[in-house]
Amino acid sequence: MRKLSLIAASLFSMALLSPALAQESWPNKPIKLVVPYPPGGNVDVAARIIGDKLQERLKQPFIVDNRPGAGGMIAAEFVKKADPDGYTLFVGANGPILFSPTIFKKDSYNWKTDFAPVSTITFAPLVLQVHPSTPYQTVQDLLTEAKKPGNTLTMASPGAGTQNHLASEYLQRSTGSQWITVHYRGNAPATTDLIGGQVDFNFDQMSVAQPFIKDGRTRPIAVTSATRLPQLPNVPTLVEAGFTDFTAETFTGVMAPKQTPTDIVHKLSSEMQSILAEPAIQKRFEELGVQAKGMTPEDFNTFLNKEDQRWIPVIKEANINAN
Template structure:
């Protein structure tokens, strides 16, 4: 009798294991049969939100289900990221993140709420927006070298406007100081808008800003671009050198957006989404929409996006620790 019960128990365990192994493919085949939530870590109207709405409309066309943008701002994007990390990994909750919320916020805010390497599966990159180093027009510098040289002089009181601690804009500033031995005063603002206002008003001398924000002021002659953070010169600013041309051959500075899913999401769903996004982001009309945001639409495989995140993590995390950058 004991052996018989043991055999029955073992059979039940084996059946359960088989059913579990079949569950993921079956779920992936049925997906999606209801709306999908795309959680964005910023308020409506910004670049990440706009990216979510562009790709959401196109994903809806492909998968015949609504892709609903859910804005959850706060704590450097951690509120949104943590919500997705804890969500059921069934393909119905996705995270459209950027540099800070994905890679740096847990370190900067000193909270171990999630770890992108453990809690998320990269699906695809979506867009890349280069950063521009620009100065107020009253400032005489015409090159990055002139700015650095002035910042090295004793008694230099140059000030740089940052939209917040740990942003890509701030990290670019810290990188240049670390590499050159230059020093300037960093003034942190709550976002790009007040930082730009003070740059235009002359309260600060320069900043690093996304092309989408900086370009109108450069074109109007209100600020002067010294360098761009892209790997190649930008068609919008063909006469402005890159940071690499300006003496920093290993430096690119760009903000990215990318789509991720909670760890445990069936790989078949991740692959379907990645394939769809690469198709969408190769479309010329979609690329034109991103270009109006000052961004380049560019998809990737899950493996390529994971490698990109790994490289960015290795580049910037040691600098955050060395410079003791925190949100406090």
């Protein structure tokens, strides 16, 4: 009986130690970065850049797994159901992380209860830009027209519930303005119609808008960042235009399944913050029109709560849905 008791105690001790040993040895096999979009987009590129650097540092392969569809919910649900061992991570953006369950009216997941924030990767401010043939030189010019009864202003949206669309809805509600929102199936056709003059203006990520602004095919009249952008030093922010609380950025970030050990989450976050502070990585992302910026898990959680409180009411008040 005494031997059996000793064996049982030993097995119990091993069971207690095994998770700690697993965490100490993490990572000891490939890590999957699940991306909710096809290859080539902003989120995919961010995942591949950060994945390559993490692979160098942690000496294990970081494999990008593209699982597009349903506004990013397919990828998010896959990660939610994965083992919380640090080997399956979600690389998402505003829509898939925060907005899609509300827009699609599905409670498949909730970022607060199903995921552990790890770190942000990039922030992409939006540019409010007009077709050059329009007379609008400032935000006030645009809003003056937008407040006229029966105006025919048109705004190109890459899809209902995107950050671009939500910025437009927010501006309408905060100023009493109104325009026609034309939804497209993605950013490419929306941009094509803006350049062609079929629509008057849009909100677009700086990373997408930059070459068209440079070529004079669109005219920027404001940016949604807190301060002016180095790429557009003469273009005012919406804050400068009088909208004191108007900032809007598309972010990319990494989330882990909720029960992932805290030590793993913090180790991964620390590595990411260090990578994203490297001058070469900062420059590489800047060339793509985005800002590289890592956050601690705690700061990322605070940021997500703030974004949730700002934009979910806009979605509900505007009755934005995927139908």
